[in-house]
Amino acid sequence: MAEPTSSVALTVDGKPVQVVPGTTVAAAALIAGTQTRVSVSGEPRAPLCGMGICFECRVTIDGVPHQRSCQILCAPGMQVATARELPAP
Amino acid sequence: MTGVWDVVVIGAGIVGAACARTCAASGLRTAVIDATGIGAGATAAGMGHIVVMDDSPAQLALTRWSQELWRELAAELPREVEFECRGTLWVATGEDEMKEVRRRQPVYASAGVPAEILDSRALAEAEPQLRKGLAGALLVPSDAVLYPPAAAAYLMHEAIRMGAQMLSPQRVVAAGQGRVRLRDGSELSAKRIVNACGTGATDLLPGLPIRRRRGHLVITDRYPGFVRHQLVELGYLKSAHSIASDSTAFNVQPRQTGQLLIGSSREFGAEDTSINHALLRAMVQRAASYLPAIGRLQAIRVWTGFRAATPDKLPLIGPWPGDESLCLATGHEGLGITTSLATGKLIAAEILGEKPGIPAEPYFPARFLGENHSAPVQTLCGEAAHG
Amino acid sequence: MNPILDILVTGAGPAGIAAAVTAAECGLRAGVVDDNPASGGQIWRSGAHLPAGARRWKARFDAAAVVRFQGWRVIDCPEPGVVRAQRNDAEVASDPAAEDRIDLHYRQLILATGARERFLPFPGWTLPNVMGAGGLDAMVRGGLPIAGKRVVVAGTGPLLLAVATHLAARGAEIVAICEQASLAQMAPLMFQVLRRPGKLWQGASFRWITRKSRCLTRCWPVAAQGDQRLRSVTLQRDRKQWTVDCDYLACGFHLVPSTELAALLGCRLENGFVATDELMQTSAPGIWCAGEPSGIGGVELSLLEGQIAALAAAGKTGAARRLAAQRRGALPFVRALESACRLNPQLRDLARDETIVCRCEDVPLKALRDRTGWRDARLHTRCGMGPCQGRICGGAAEFLFGWHAGSIRPPLFPALVSCFSGPDAALDPATHREAP
Numbered sequence: 072m073a074e075p076t077s078s079v080a081l082t083v084d085g086k087p088v089q090v091v092p093g094t095t096v097a098a099a100a101l102i103a104g105t106q107t108r109v110s111v112s113g114e115p116r117a118p119l120c121g122m123g124i125c126f127e128c129r130v131t132i133d134g135v136p137h138q139r140s141c142q143i144l145c146a147p148g149m150q151v152a153t154a155r156e157l158p159a160p
Numbered sequence: 161m162t163g164v165w166d167v168v169v170i171g172a173g174i175v176g177a178a179c180a181r182t183c184a185a186s187g188l189r190t191a192v193i194d195a196t197g198i199g200a201g202a203t204a205a206g207m208g209h210i211v212v213m214d215d216s217p218a219q220l221a222l223t224r225w226s227q228e229l230w231r232e233l234a235a236e237l238p239r240e241v242e243f244e245c246r247g248t249l250w251v252a253t254g255e256d257e258m259k260e261v262r263r264r265q266p267v268y269a270s271a272g273v274p275a276e277i278l279d280s281r282a283l284a285e286a287e288p289q290l291r292k293g294l295a296g297a298l299l300v301p302s303d304a305v306l307y308p309p310a311a312a313a314y315l316m317h318e319a320i321r322m323g324a325q326m327l328s329p330q331r332v333v334a335a336g337q338g339r340v341r342l343r344d345g346s347e348l349s350a351k352r353i354v355n356a357c358g359t360g361a362t363d364l365l366p367g368l369p370i371r372r373r374r375g376h377l378v379i380t381d382r383y384p385g386f387v388r389h390q391l392v393e394l395g396y397l398k399s400a401h402s403i404a405s406d407s408t409a410f411n412v413q414p415r416q417t418g419q420l421l422i423g424s425s426r427e428f429g430a431e432d433t434s435i436n437h438a439l440l441r442a443m444v445q446r447a448a449s450y451l452p453a454i455g456r457l458q459a460i461r462v463w464t465g466f467r468a469a470t471p472d473k474l475p476l477i478g479p480w481p482g483d484e485s486l487c488l489a490t491g492h493e494g495l496g497i498t499t500s501l502a503t504g505k506l507i508a509a510e511i512l513g514e515k516p517g518i519p520a521e522p523y524f525p526a527r528f529l530g531e532n533h534s535a536p537v538q539t540l541c542g543e544a545a546h547g
Numbered sequence: 548m549n550p551i552l553d554i555l556v557t558g559a560g561p562a563g564i565a566a567a568v569t570a571a572e573c574g575l576r577a578g579v580v581d582d583n584p585a586s587g588g589q590i591w592r593s594g595a596h597l598p599a600g601a602r603r604w605k606a607r608f609d610a611a612a613v614v615r616f617q618g619w620r621v622i623d624c625p626e627p628g629v630v631r632a633q634r635n636d637a638e639v640a641s642d643p644a645a646e647d648r649i650d651l652h653y654r655q656l657i658l659a660t661g662a663r664e665r666f667l668p669f670p671g672w673t674l675p676n677v678m679g680a681g682g683l684d685a686m687v688r689g690g691l692p693i694a695g696k697r698v699v700v701a702g703t704g705p706l707l708l709a710v711a712t713h714l715a716a717r718g719a720e721i722v723a724i725c726e727q728a729s730l731a732q733m734a735p736l737m738f739q740v741l742r743r744p745g746k747l748w749q750g751a752s753f754r755w756i757t758r759k760s761r762c763l764t765r766c767w768p769v770a771a772q773g774d775q776r777l778r779s780v781t782l783q784r785d786r787k788q789w790t791v792d793c794d795y796l797a798c799g800f801h802l803v804p805s806t807e808l809a810a811l812l813g814c815r816l817e818n819g820f821v822a823t824d825e826l827m828q829t830s831a832p833g834i835w836c837a838g839e840p841s842g843i844g845g846v847e848l849s850l851l852e853g854q855i856a857a858l859a860a861a862g863k864t865g866a867a868r869r870l871a872a873q874r875r876g877a878l879p880f881v882r883a884l885e886s887a888c889r890l891n892p893q894l895r896d897l898a899r900d901e902t903i904v905c906r907c908e909d910v911p912l913k914a915l916r917d918r919t920g921w922r923d924a925r926l927h928t929r930c931g932m933g934p935c936q937g938r939i940c941g942g943a944a945e946f947l948f949g950w951h952a953g954s955i956r957p958p959l960f961p962a963l964v965s966c967f968s969g970p971d972a973a974l975d976p977a978t979h980r981e982a983p
Contacts (some may be wrong), residue, residue: 094690095584101691105776106675111417112909115775117675119906119939121685122589123582123620123635123960124663126907126934132639137381137458137934137961141689142618142635144584149639197923204926309926329919381934381961422964435957437625437967444968455965456638460934462957462967 081149096140097121097128100153107140109154130154165191167511168340168350170332170364173203174312175489175496176356178504180319186508190324191348192316193340195331195360199312202358202496205465207377207413207421208311209390210304210498211248212273214264218474218522223495224271225518226502230304233501240310242416248303249278249287249389250396251410251450252295257394261298268300275300287387289451298394305390305413308497315500335364338485352511354487355480359468361490368476369528370491373469374430376440377423381458384418393450396424408443410450420457422447424494426467433464469493470528477506477523487511488525552578552614554860555630555653557621557808560588561601561846562838563659564608565853570657571611573861578614580632580651582960586617588661589681590846592688604850616649622966623957624811628652633962648966655833655860658809658821659853662839664702664799665942667890668904668912669897671771676795683797684710687717694718696794699780701725701768704801704888705750705845711760712753714797721760722793725782727767727800727891736887739880745847769897771796801888803942804840810955819951825871826859827852835860844881848874895947904947905940907933912947921950934961 078089083103090099097118100107106115107128118128123142131152132138140151167183169176172194183190194200210230214220230243237243252258261277268275276299278286283297320326331343335355340348355361359372393410406427413421425443427436440462448455470476470491480486487510489503506523509516554570556563559581570577585592586608591601619632630651634640637647664679671677678686680702687693697720700711711721726733740746754762766784771777781790806814809821815830816822821840823829829836837852844852851874858867898904900913908929918924921931921944930944931937936959937944937952944950958966 090690093585095686098686098690101686110673110903110906110909114673114903114909115675116673116906117776118678118686119666119682120663120679121682121689122663124935124938125682126961129934135456135638136383138639139635141685142582142584142620143639145690197919198927200922200926313927378964378967380964433954437623441968444964448965448968455963455968457964458934458961459958459964459967460936460961461932 079145079147081145081147081151083151084153090145094145096130096132096138096143096145096149096151099145100128100130100140100151104153107153109157113157163349165189165348165350167191167352167354168193168335168348169354169356170335170340171201171356171358171360172198172312172316172326172328173201173356173358173496174199174308174315174500175358175492175503176354177312177315177319178500179354179356179489179507180324181315181322182504182508183511184319184322184324186512188508188511190319191350192319192324192326192328193330193332193342194326194328197328198316199309201360202465202467203308203312205375205377205463206308206494206497207411207423208306208308208497209248209413210306211390211495212268212271212300212303213495214267214271215473219495220267220271221518222475222499222502222523224273226499227273227302227304229501229505230306230498231302234304237306237311238314240307241314242307242310243304244306244416245302245304246414247299247301247389249283249391250298250300250394251283251290251391252297252394254295258295260394261296264298268298273300274302287389287391289387289453290391291450291452299389303390305415306497307415311497332364336483336486350485352487353485354489354507356489358490358492358496359466361468361488365480365488368488368490368525369471370476371428371469372431373467373493374425374427374436374464375423375467375494376425376435376443376462376464377421378440378444378459378462380420380422381460382418383420383457386420386457387412387414387451390414391450406439408439408446410446412447412451412454419460420454422454428469435462435464467493468496472527475499475503475523476525477503478510478520478525481526481529549650549652550576551652551654552576553653554578554655554657554857555580555651556657556659557581557630558588558659558661558838559583559586559615559617560659560661560838560849561591561604562661562849562853563588563657564604565850566657566659566837566857567613568604568607568611569854569857570861571613573857573863575861576614577611578616578651578653580616580619580621580630582618582620582635584618584635586615589685592685616651619649620960620962621808622648622959622962624808625650628654630656631966633966637963647963655835656812657853657856657860658814658829658834658836658840659838659849660805660808660840662802662804662843663938665801665803665946666798666939667800667894667897667946668902668943669768669770670899670902671773671777672798673903673906674771674773674777675775676773676777677771678795678797680706680710680797680799682799683795684713687714693795696720697722697792698795698797699723699725699768699782699791699793701766701780701782701796701798702800703727703890704799705884706799706801708750708753708757710797711757715757715760721757722791723761723763723782724757725766725768726762726764727894728887728889729765732889733764733887735883739883743880767891767894767897768796768798800890800894802839802843804843806840807955807959809834809836809840811957811959825874826864826867827856828859842881843884844877845884848877848881851877890946898947904943905930905933907935907939910940915944915948922953924950936960
């Protein structure tokens with residue numbers, strides 16, 4: 072177990088994840104799973120550009136949707152939700 | 161493109177496309193000319209709200225008829241038109257506006273438009289994101305929303321399927337006396353010419369009583385279910401059609417994608433497409449005063465467009481005095497999407513000499529001319545551009 | 548109103564850092580606004596493995612009196628002399644008192660907005676774990692574990708070797724490095740590299756570190772396979788095709804300059820780049836441009852241009868001119884790089900009818916074939932209408948169809964609706980409504 076100062080604890084889709092400080096939410100999402108969002112036609116998607124341009128890394132953070140996870144760093148207690156399927160119409 | 165056309169429609173916005181469709185459906189040999197492409201002007205800039213409005217009996221008659229035509233067409237509209245019968249909620253903030261709600265409900269009902277009065281609680285249940293303490297609303301369930309460029313494309317492709325021809329991109333520099341001259345120097349002969357150029361109509365007919373009235377819209381990312389109806393403040397009718405200076409009003413539309421369109425603003429004298437940040441700020445604050453959480457949604461784009469406004473808030477549809485070949489179908493201000501289908505019917509009836517579904521006279525351009533019908537226009541004399 | 552900055556720099560990559568440091572060292576009140584969580588841009592992203600030169604510049608940057616807005620995205624220019632930015636974590640941060648947005652007032656503006664990768668659509672390119680070359684590199688620097696993973700690096704440009712080197716150093720197995728250009732096409736660039744000992748040494752050390760990996764020219768991916776994520780990539784060289792298993796495909800086709808802010812400010816563009824004079828001044832008075840938006844030339848050139856722009860903006864024209872002479876010497880490298888990265892026309896045939904071009908709105912290639920231009924495609928297919936605002940599909944559409952993006956409108960990036968209102972309102976909404 073790492074010291075409290077050298078790791079950040081958060082959850083991705085309810086699953087606890089420990090990362091080193093400075094880790095992006097996008098990296099944490101891929102450590103915990105395989106995708107970040109579902110496209111408008113239902114395809115699984117994950118980060119493409121890694122620099123805040125492509126918007127493929129969008130996740131819901133603490134209940135707020137459409138967050139660019141590659142431009143936001145993990146914070147203690149953060150609750151990250153990726154999308155697995157299209158919302159019902 | 162030789163020979164004499166029965167009809168040449170200038171402008172392939174939603175109004176021009178609707179005119180072309182009805183003309184082609186009547187067996188008229190129809191051509192459509194546009195400087196850029198289908199639905200690229202005001203059609204692309206507008207919200208796509210199919211709405212009955214009762215600022216005047218003539219406006220009520222036109223919007224009611226056209227709304228009905230849209231609902232008849234709904235079943236055959238392709239998916240990308242995103243037609244949805246969302247209904248409009250005219251939101252009342254206080255008791256004085258509830259009086260207006262109660263006044264308008266029978267007006268709509270007598271015109272054959274079902275309308276329902278919601279009290280404060282029913283409104284809160286219908287739209288939980290609205291701020292607490294609103295007085296109520298008038299619900300018009302038969303109003304709808306659609307995506308205007310796709311609707312225009314559908315109408316145009318129907319016209320083409322029924323034999324119309326489209327010339328685009330081609331710019332018309334002069335039109336009248338049965339002739340339409342293009343910038344490349346070629347000319348078309350036509351029994352009737354329909355000027356459906358929106359705000360560009362004055363380029364071909366200088367002196368037309370049309371002014372460009374700029375509007376702003378904001379579109380958000382996808383937030384399905386945030387609102388369910390098109391939400392409009394009850395004061396919209398007054399602010400939208402007052403001829404005074406700049407104004408904003410609360411007007412929010414849910415798109416089928418889950419996106420929200422946030423409007424609306426009206427300003428005269430603005431000639432370019434730039435953003436008026438002061439007016440945009442007022443518009444967004446107005447929306448947030450009704451929907452407090454809207455400020456926390458992400459906006460993807462802001463844009464402006466131009467409405468073709470007339471002094472009496474009614475469009476110019478029908479024959480142009482002084483030139484037997486010329487018809488107008490313009491001046492629809494913020495109601496072009498709604499009234500496009502009825503405009504197409506009125507134009508086809510005019511050209512065929514038939515009796516239209518509603519009296520056509522209130523929309524005749526002749527209402528703005530003097531008794532001798534002297535037209536303040538130049539035809540085929542000036543090099544004008546439209547688009 | 549916030550105090551007026553003498554010089555505002557947008558972007559904290561090498562060009563922006565050099566500009567801000569130079570401006571501050573000239574005694575000017577300088578500020579930097581940057582979208583990323585940490586300064587350094589893409590090339591000097593946070594993390595180890597930074598070259599000594601980068602560490603020195605970052606140390607100067609940290610020591611300089613520069614007001615920094617790190618992790619803020621520029622969204623609008625609401626009036627002349629003002630850049631509006633939103634804090635990236637405004638929606639999720641725990642501090643409710645913090646400002647969501649800020650209006651930065653400036654006397655002079657230096658655009659150092661950098662570049663992004665060009666992506667080309669091919670079957671399977673939307674699968675998870677197909678990333679940009681710089682994209683995977685950025686993800687790894689952001690904490691994605693890569694040790695032991697099999698990676699195919701593909702596309703075009705010197706970035707490929709740099710990324711492969713960094714990933715290999717982090718323990719990745721680089722299965723192959725595939726460069727679409729031919730050796731002959733790259734010869735002028737090689738010649739320029741040979742004349743520059745620093746670049747030559749860097750290139751040689753990169754190749755030494757990646758020596759176990761196959762390095763192929765005239766080679767590119769034609770398809771990526773997998774179910775929920777990437778499993779294998781089919782590569783093509785000349786007429787031969789073969790498939791390799793891998794965990795990641797890092798694929799980028801050189802760079803596209805980020806010119807949206809310049810365009811919004813009315814700066815003249817030339818062939819897609821921001822047009823500047825020798826001293827990096829744009830066509831708009833008081834607005835300067837440094838780094839990739841004025842021409843893709845790499846770190847050294849960006850550092851020079853950042854300094855030139857800041858010196859010129861500070862009125863130290865003589866010093867700026869001396870550096871401008873050095874810059875002229877670097878321009879043959881820019882031209883050689885451009886021709887080395889010219890895309891093979893065969894890459895236009897990679898996408899199939901069903902291949903998605905616009906990833907935000909899932910617009911397939913077949914929907915775009917009959918459109919007359921970018922605006923027509925936007926209106927009638929939704930291509931480019933999503934939150935990336937055409938930044939990904941725009942570069943592809945430019946290569947595939949020759950379309951150029953149209954007018955730029957705010958917000959430059961998706962932004963909170965409330966960013967358009969706010970407490971510093973100069974206009975009372977009540978006065979802009981009519982009395983009922």
